[in-house]
Amino acid sequence: MTYCVGMVLESGLVLMSDTRTNSGVDNISTFRKLFHWQVPGERMIAVMTAGNLATTQAVVSQLEERTKAPSERDNTLLKGPTMFQVATEIGRLLRATIEDVQRANGDTGKGRFTATIILAGQIAGMQPRLFMIYPEGNFIEASWDTPFFQIGETKYGRPILIRGYDKGMSFEDAVKLLMVSFDSTLKANLSVGLPLDLLVIEKDAFAATHEHRVTADDPYFATISSGWGDALRSAFHSLPPYSFDGES
Amino acid sequence: MTYCVGMVLESGLVLMSDTRTNSGVDNISTFRKLFHWQVPGERMIAVMTAGNLATTQAVVSQLEERTKAPSERDNTLLKGPTMFQVATEIGRLLRATIEDVQRANGDTGKGRFTATIILAGQIAGMQPRLFMIYPEGNFIEASWDTPFFQIGETKYGRPILIRGYDKGMSFEDAVKLLMVSFDSTLKANLSVGLPLDLLVIEKDAFAATHEHRVTADDPYFATISSGWGDALRSAFHSLPPYSFDGES
Numbered sequence: 001m002t003y004c005v006g007m008v009l010e011s012g013l014v015l016m017s018d019t020r021t022n023s024g025v026d027n028i029s030t031f032r033k034l035f036h037w038q039v040p041g042e043r044m045i046a047v048m049t050a051g052n053l054a055t056t057q058a059v060v061s062q063l064e065e066r067t068k069a070p071s072e073r074d075n076t077l078l079k080g081p082t083m084f085q086v087a088t089e090i091g092r093l094l095r096a097t098i099e100d101v102q103r104a105n106g107d108t109g110k111g112r113f114t115a116t117i118i119l120a121g122q123i124a125g126m127q128p129r130l131f132m133i134y135p136e137g138n139f140i141e142a143s144w145d146t147p148f149f150q151i152g153e154t155k156y157g158r159p160i161l162i163r164g165y166d167k168g169m170s171f172e173d174a175v176k177l178l179m180v181s182f183d184s185t186l187k188a189n190l191s192v193g194l195p196l197d198l199l200v201i202e203k204d205a206f207a208a209t210h211e212h213r214v215t216a217d218d219p220y221f222a223t224i225s226s227g228w229g230d231a232l233r234s235a236f237h238s239l240p241p242y243s244f245d246g247e248s
Numbered sequence: 249m250t251y252c253v254g255m256v257l258e259s260g261l262v263l264m265s266d267t268r269t270n271s272g273v274d275n276i277s278t279f280r281k282l283f284h285w286q287v288p289g290e291r292m293i294a295v296m297t298a299g300n301l302a303t304t305q306a307v308v309s310q311l312e313e314r315t316k317a318p319s320e321r322d323n324t325l326l327k328g329p330t331m332f333q334v335a336t337e338i339g340r341l342l343r344a345t346i347e348d349v350q351r352a353n354g355d356t357g358k359g360r361f362t363a364t365i366i367l368a369g370q371i372a373g374m375q376p377r378l379f380m381i382y383p384e385g386n387f388i389e390a391s392w393d394t395p396f397f398q399i400g401e402t403k404y405g406r407p408i409l410i411r412g413y414d415k416g417m418s419f420e421d422a423v424k425l426l427m428v429s430f431d432s433t434l435k436a437n438l439s440v441g442l443p444l445d446l447l448v449i450e451k452d453a454f455a456a457t458h459e460h461r462v463t464a465d466d467p468y469f470a471t472i473s474s475g476w477g478d479a480l481r482s483a484f485h486s487l488p489p490y491s492f493d494g495e496s
Contacts, residue, residue, distance in 0.1 A: 155403030155404050155436070156403050156404070156406060156407050157407075158404060158436050159404050159405075159407070159408075159435065159436060160407075160484075162435060162436065163476075163477050163480045163481065164480065164481065164484050171492075172489050172490045172491065172492070173489070173490075175490040176484070176487060176489065176490045177484065180487075184407035187407065187410060188403070188406050188407060188410065200492075209492075210492045220490060220491075223487070223488055224487055227487050227488070228483070228487065229411050231483035231484070231486050231487060232408065232411045232412065232480075232483055233411065233412065234483060234486070235476070235479035235480055235482060235483040236408075236412050236425065236428065236479070238475075238479050238482070239428075239471070239472055239475050239476065239479060240468075240471055240475070241420050241421070241424065242420045242421075242423040242424045242427070242468060243468075244420070244448075244457075244458045
């Protein structure tokens with residue numbers, strides 16, 4: 001499993017992903033699922049991936065044209081004139097990659113090898129954009145009505161995002177919110193695991209404003225993880241008590 | 249979908265269930281999923297059901313022997329000498345009911361019509377017990393290591409249960425905790441819906457200590473639902489801020 005969240009704020013984009021991959025609970029590895037590419041002053045593009053690892057690695061490699069010699073490569077992500085076209089191209093590659101391996105495996109391939117991708121970025125002259133790209137190759141775009149996308153194990157960490165998100169919040173508060181959401185997920189599902197990758201993309205910066213890998217010994221994450229339990233219990237006790245007599 | 253939670257406390261058992269059933273999002277109904285039977289001074293038994301509604305209603309009807317005239321019925325739940333034997337009997341009926349309808353539907357029946365049941369209760373001379381009964385007919389029992397069971401849409405409401413549960417908590421606090429857990433789930437999943445059914449079974453009471461249906465106009469639930477958002481935001485702001493400079 002996986003857990004990734006991409007979030008649009010008024011001030012830019014914030015992305016966080018875990019790094020655990022598993023094939024059964026007895027076969028666990030760490031792989032990066034958050035990738036980014038930039039042309040300073042012109043564009044900053046990031047993707048996060050969930051699903052079959054061979055599929056997502058193949059898509060990223062094709063985007064970077066790793067089938068060619070390094071000198072002949074022409075990164076698709078750095079060519080698309082708009083984020084919409086970048087999303088279209090990623091969707092096309094994603095669908096084609098899944099179809100190839102499904103077809104090669106006949107009946108046993110049906111419904112397998114799928115993956116989902118969150119795409120975030122900004123190209124000069126346009127707004128920052130956030131997309132969720134489905135295994136079928138189509139995609140949806142975030143808006144202020146639905147300003148964040150989750151992929152993978154989305155449920156445990158969703159209530160706090162719904163309650164805590166505010167489009168005007170600072171990047172620091174957004175990171176704190178994501179850490180709480182990830183901590184709730186980590187505590188409930190072994191298939192989501194540390195380290196976490198964090199990327200903040202400030203609007204019009206066309207660069208990684210802040211990048212950080214949260215490891216098991218990260219002191220801030222430890223503070224959030226232990227502090228959130230106490231804060232939740234305080235919040236719980238601040239609510240009025242239930243009474244057996246007051247029933248309606 | 250469904251959401252039900254059964255919880256063991258030192259002082260007894262607390263059960264809560266929603267009442268929404270759906271066959272597609274455009275076909276929603278309200279059905280009771282929490283049932284109880286008692287023999288004053290001797291036993292108090294409750295079940296909560298998730299899964300195929302025809303299956304769960306059939307199981308409950310068979311337990312009550314509704315195939316017979318009322319005067320000839322001999323409720324299985326009121327006969328079993330121990331909770332373990334009651335669980336065994338419910339498991340046998342559940343598996344047989346599922347098998348019957350699957351077999352009648354041939355290939356199209358495979359993997360369908362399944363259901364899961366939470367059983368809670370106490371028989372005089374023994375401790376209160378809580379079981380989760382699987383569609384295969386086998387079951388597990390709660391312990392102080394795992395003192396609550398959830399069925400249906402379990403994920404959204406799980407983090408607060410993990411953080412908030414304490415075996416020594418009062419019934420009133422347990423109800424408050426369940427209301428928070430249900431509120432988080434209701435906010436995230438349309439297939440879980442009000443009203444909620446609540447049942448508190450105090451140890452050695454062999455009766456429903458407290459029973460309540462939480463409807464859409466329940467003032468306490470409204471207080472919890474709106475207050476929890478504020479309390480969560482306060483909890484969130486009480487955590488130390490993230491700093492871009494302090495990264496490890």
